[in-house]
Amino acid sequence: MKKTILSGLLFLTAFFGFSQVNDSLREPLIPVEKAGLLKNINITFDMRMEFQAYMFRGGDQYYNGIQFSNGFTALGIAAKLHDRVDFRFRNRFNKDSDVQTLDRLGSDIELAYLDVELTPTINLLMGKMFAFYGGYEYEFSAMDVLEFNDIYNNALAYVTGAGITWQALEDHKFGFQILNSRTMHYDDLYGDVVAENIKEPDWPVAVVGNWRGNFFDGKIQTIYSLSYSNQVKRRGTYFFTLGHKYQHRNFTLMYDFDYSYEQVDTKGILTNLFNNDQIAEEVTYVENWIRAEYSFSPKFKGLLTLMTSSAYGKPETEKDHLRTSYGWIPTIYYSPFKNIDIRFFLAYIGRYYDYSSYATDVLGAGDYNKNEARVGIIAPLLLL
Numbered sequence: 001m002k003k004t005i006l007s008g009l010l011f012l013t014a015f016f017g018f019s020q021v022n023d024s025l026r027e028p029l030i031p032v033e034k035a036g037l038l039k040n041i042n043i044t045f046d047m048r049m050e051f052q053a054y055m056f057r058g059g060d061q062y063y064n065g066i067q068f069s070n071g072f073t074a075l076g077i078a079a080k081l082h083d084r085v086d087f088r089f090r091n092r093f094n095k096d097s098d099v100q101t102l103d104r105l106g107s108d109i110e111l112a113y114l115d116v117e118l119t120p121t122i123n124l125l126m127g128k129m130f131a132f133y134g135g136y137e138y139e140f141s142a143m144d145v146l147e148f149n150d151i152y153n154n155a156l157a158y159v160t161g162a163g164i165t166w167q168a169l170e171d172h173k174f175g176f177q178i179l180n181s182r183t184m185h186y187d188d189l190y191g192d193v194v195a196e197n198i199k200e201p202d203w204p205v206a207v208v209g210n211w212r213g214n215f216f217d218g219k220i221q222t223i224y225s226l227s228y229s230n231q232v233k234r235r236g237t238y239f240f241t242l243g244h245k246y247q248h249r250n251f252t253l254m255y256d257f258d259y260s261y262e263q264v265d266t267k268g269i270l271t272n273l274f275n276n277d278q279i280a281e282e283v284t285y286v287e288n289w290i291r292a293e294y295s296f297s298p299k300f301k302g303l304l305t306l307m308t309s310s311a312y313g314k315p316e317t318e319k320d321h322l323r324t325s326y327g328w329i330p331t332i333y334y335s336p337f338k339n340i341d342i343r344f345f346l347a348y349i350g351r352y353y354d355y356s357s358y359a360t361d362v363l364g365a366g367d368y369n370k371n372e373a374r375v376g377i378i379a380p381l382l383l384l
Contacts, residue, residue, distance in 0.1 A: 038384065040079060040080040040081075041077070041078070041079045041080075041384060042076075042077070042078040042079070042382060042384065043075075043076070043077055043382075043383045043384040044074075044075070044076040044077075044078075044380065044381060044382055044383065045074075045075055045076075045379075045381045045383055046072065046073070046074045046075075046076065046141070046143050046379070046380045046381065047070070047072060047073050047074075047143070047377075047378075047379050047381070048070075048071040048072040048073075048143045048144075048376060048377070048378045048379075049068070049069070049070055049071065049376055049377055050068070050069055050071055050345075050374045050375065050376025050377075051066075051067075051068055051069075051374065051375045051376060052065075052066065052067055052068075052069050052372060052373070052374050053065075053066045053372065053373045053374075054066075054370065054371065054372035054373075055370070055371045055372070056368065056369075056370050057368060057369055057370075057371075058353075058366055058367060058368020058369065061368070070094055071094075071143075071146075071376070072092070072094065072141075072142055072143040073092065073093045073094050074090055074091060074092040074093065074110070074143070075090070075091050075093070076088070076089065076090040076091075076111070077089045077090075081114075083117075084116060084117035084118075085114060085115070085116050085117070086114070086115040087113075087114055087115070088111050088112075088113055088115065088129075089109075089111055089112050090109070090110045090111040090112075091108055091109055091110070092108050092109075092110050092142075093108065095107045095108040095110075096108060100183035100184050101183075101184045101185045101188045102180055102182060102183050102184050102185055102204070103128065103159065103160040103180055103183045105128055105160070105183070107183065109128065110128070110130075110157075110158040111127075111128060111129060111130070111158065112127050112128045113125050113126060113127025113128055113129040114126050114127055121166060121167040121168070122164065122165070122166050122167075123164065123165045124162070124163075124164055125162065125163040125164070125165070125177075126162045126163075127160065128158060128159065128160045129158065129159075129160075129161070129163065129177075130157055130158055131156075131157060131158075131159060131177060131179060131206065131208050131227070132163060132175040132176075132177050132208045132209070132210040132225060132227075133155075133157070133208065133210070133225050133227065133239070133241055134210050134223040134224045134225030134240070134241035134242065134243045134256075135223060135225070135241040135242070135243035135256035135258060135289070136223065136243045136244075136245055136254040136255075136256055136289075136291065137149060137152055137243075137254075137256050137289045137291070138152055138157070138241070138243075138256075139223065139243075143378060143380065144378065146329055146331070146347055146349055146374065147305075147327060147329055147349050147351065149258070149287050149289050149307040149309050149327070150267065150269060150285065150287065150309035150311075150325055151258050151260055151267060151285050151287055151309065152258075154266075154267040154268055154269065155266075155267065156181075156182060156183065156266075159179045159180050159181070159182070159183060159206065160179065160180050160183075161177055161178050161179030161180055161206075162177065162178055162179075163175060163176065163177035163178075163179075163208075164176050164177075170214075171213065171214035171215065172211070172212070172213055172214070173211070173212040174209070174210070174211050174212075175208075175209065175210045175211075175212075176207075176208070176209050177206070177207070177208040177209075178205065178206075178207055179205070179206045179207075179208065180204060180205065180206065181204040181205055181206040181229035181230060181231050181236075181237075182204050182231060185200065186198075186200045186204075186231075186232065187200075190279065198232045198233070198235070198264065198279070199232060199233040200232065200233065201230050201231075201232060201233040201234075202233075204229075204230060204231055204232075205229065205230060206227060206228070206229035206230075207227060207228050207229070208225060208226075208227040209225065209226055209227070210223060210224060210225035210226075211223075211224050211225075218247060219246065219247055219248055220244070220245070220246055220247075221244075221245040221247070222242075222243060222244055222245070223241075223243040223245075224240075224241065224242050224243065225239075225240060225241050226239075226240045227239045227240070229266075231264055231266055232264050235263035235264045235281075236262075236263055236264075237260060237261070237262040237263070237264075237266055238260070238261045238262075239258075239259070239260040239261075240258075240259055241256060241257065241258045241259075242256065242257045243255075243256045244256070250294055250295040250296075251292075251293070251294050251295075252291075252292070252293040252294075253290075253291075253292050253293075254289075254290065254291045254292075255288075255289070255290050256287070256288070256289040256290075257287070257288060258285070258286070258287040258288075258289070259284070259285075259286055259287075260284065260285045260286075261283075261284050262282075262283050262284070262285070263281060263282060264279055264280075264281055265279055265280035265281065265283045265313075267283075267285060269285070269311055269323070270283045270311055270313040270322065270323075273311075273313075273322065273323065273359060273363055273365055274313075274315060274363065275363070280313055281314065282313070282314045282319060283311065283312065283313045283314075284311070284312040284313075284319070285309060285310070285311055285312075286309070286310045286312075287307065287308065287309045287310070288306075288307065288308045289305070289306075289307045290305065290306045290307070291303065291304070291305045291306075292304045298335070298338075299334060299335050299336060300332070300333065300334055300335075301332075301333040301335070302330075302331070302332055302333075303329070303330070303331040303332075303333070304328070304329070304330050304331070305327070305328065305329040305331075306327070306328050307325075307326070307327040307328075308324065308325065308326050308327075309324065309325045310323070310324045311323040311324070315358065315362070315363065320356065320358055321356055322355065322356050322358065322359045322363075323353065323354070323355050323356070323359060323365070324353075324354050325351060325352065325353045325354075326351070326352045326353075326354075327349070327350060327351045327352070328350050329347060329348065329349050329350070330347065330348055331345055331346070331347040331348075332345065332346045332347070333345050333378075340381075341379070341380055342377065342378075342379045343377065343378045343379075344375075344376070344377050345374070345375070345376055345377070345378060346373075346374070346375050347373070347374045348371075348372070348373055348374075349370070349371070349372040349373075349374065350369070350370070350371055350372075351369065351370045351371075352367075352369045353367060353368050353369065354367050355367055
């Protein structure tokens with residue numbers, strides 16, 4: 001025992017003696033006078049892990065499965081670099097990390113931008129950011145949404161560019177962005193799937209504007225947006241969303257209406273339906289999305305999400321309604337802790353896909369449905 005203690009003392013003596021003669025260890029890695037800067041840095045680790053049991057049924061096909069899944073895992077950093085300069089970064093680990101040919105970042109890097117306060121009411125954003133699309137479905141992180149409706153499930157939400165926000169009045173805020181409309185060059189994105197007379201534009205650009213309104217002391221809120229993007233030369237997408245929110249005590253109700261007219265199909269739903277090695281053209285997607293939330297107590301909350309999505313296209317000469325999807329997601333949250341946001345959840349996800357007689361008879365599509373039960377945990381964790 002004495003030998004052990006003596007050996008330990010000799011080791012500590014040698015260690016501290018070495019430290020005194022090694023200049024690199026004389027000072028702490030973070031000097032005391034700089035330690036205060038840490039209060040301006042937030043590091044978050046967000047995760048959703050779940051146990052899934054699902055069943056697919058359509059036509060002659062039937063399969064089911066059970067598995068654990070990491071639905072969302074991301075590390076984020078938010079820092080106040082200056083009184084008027086903020087920085088945000090988020091890396092989502094369960095996304096493709098391949099560097100994109102247009103913006104030179106991996107898809108897993110969702111956010112990497114500076115937010116500069118030009119005046120007390122005007123801010124400038126530069127870098128890879130979320131597009132200022134409207135609606136409350138889009139406001140939620142993918143961590144909090146078990147299943148998006150068809151447009152946002154296939155939309156490119158995080159792109160590189162610049163934006164400006166203006167707090168015009170206390171209850172009214174406007175935003176405007178100029179962004180890349182995609183993260184990859186045309187050939188890398190579409191490969192051999194082409195359409196007649198389609199060419200790469202000089203700049204695949206998206207222009208987005210939105211308005212956030214606040215009424216009756218916050219009981220009614222709105223997020224409206226209008227955007228245009230050209231994925232190819234002289235052909236683009238016109239997209240607008242009307243988002244509404246009603247908040248009263250423990251009850252919240254949200255409703256979104258989405259309309260996307262696409263001269264070249266950017267969502268890929270009808271392109272996959274036609275399955276003719278060409279990109280679908282002159283397509284329209286129209287959606288409705290409703291989410292209701294009610295807090296039964298500080299620990300229990302109930303959610304119900306309802307959604308529909310209709311797709312219209314031109315398989316021959318005239319535009320026709322080809323597909324409608326429906327969805328409903330009842331969910332129960334249980335939050336056992338007071339001082340940390342950890343939620344256990346139980347949810348059912350039902351999705352139903354109906355095709356028109358033309359899509360069934362000519363294009364070979366068939367109605368199908370997916371049913372899924374999930375039990376899991378949502379944890380937006382503040383590490384620092």
